[in-house]
Amino acid sequence: MSDMLVPLYNLPARSPYNNDSVTIRRALAPEKQVVIDWVKEKFNQRWADECEVAFSRQPVSCFIAIEEGKMIGFACYESTCRNFFGPTGVDELARGKGVGTELLLECMEAMYAEGYAYAIIGGAGPKEFYEKTIGAIEIPGSKPGIYKGML
Numbered sequence: 001m002s003d004m005l006v007p008l009y010n011l012p013a014r015s016p017y018n019n020d021s022v023t024i025r026r027a028l029a030p031e032k033q034v035v036i037d038w039v040k041e042k043f044n045q046r047w048a049d050e051c052e053v054a055f056s057r058q059p060v061s062c063f064i065a066i067e068e069g070k071m072i073g074f075a076c077y078e079s080t081c082r083n084f085f086g087p088t089g090v091d092e093l094a095r096g097k098g099v100g101t102e103l104l105l106e107c108m109e110a111m112y113a114e115g116y117a118y119a120i121i122g123g124a125g126p127k128e129f130y131e132k133t134i135g136a137i138e139i140p141g142s143k144p145g146i147y148k149g150m151l
């Protein structure tokens with residue numbers, strides 16, 4: 001999986017998120033264990049570890065999506081590297097309703113506000129998702145990139 005580059009100065013205009021039942025916000029430090037356990041259960045240990053790093057930052061560099069008091073998605077930035085987006089994931093049952101896009105845009109806007117002109121999607125899985133939602137482009141020669149030789 002290659003990395004992808006995102007110009008943050010050119011993000012798509014944000015239309016109001018039309019889903020009253022879903023809240024998307026930055027995670028709070030006291031939510032750390034709940035969030036990490038959810039990420040490990042729904043996805044994997046590696047993503048849970050990256051998520052833990054996001055909780056060591058201030059402000060916490062992890063956004064979460066909540067519906068009816070339960071987590072349905074998450075997105076982190078500045079975990080494996082500065083300027084990197086990821087990991088991110090939405091519960092299978094909640095996909096296709098714009099939650100992944102909202103989480104992604106929250107992180108991109110946060111990185112722009114923190115002073116970056118570009119963001120990097122680290123080891124982008126669904127390339128079409130990032131191309132479509134934020135105009136990301138593949139970075140040549142970036143596979144396996146920073147993850148080379150990972151245990």
Ligand SMILES: CC(C)(COP(=O)(O)OP(=O)(O)OC[C@H]1O[C@@H](n2cnc3c(N)ncnc32)[C@H](O)[C@@H]1OP(=O)(O)O)[C@@H](O)C(=O)NCCC(=O)NCCS
Pocket residue numbers: 086087088089090091094095096097098099100101102122123124125126127128129132133
């Ligand atoms: C990728 C992911 C976060 C997207 O979340 P989502 O809430 O389903 O995404 P959205 O509903 O905001 O989708 C926005 C658009 O991207 C498209 N899209 C979503 N997931 C896609 C995928 N995996 N591949 C290609 N296109 C995708 C949607 O069809 C939608 O297009 P539309 O606006 O034309 O309908 C989710 O599919 C997921 O958790 N995948 C498994 C984990 C993963 O791969 N994470 C990324 C690691 S880099």
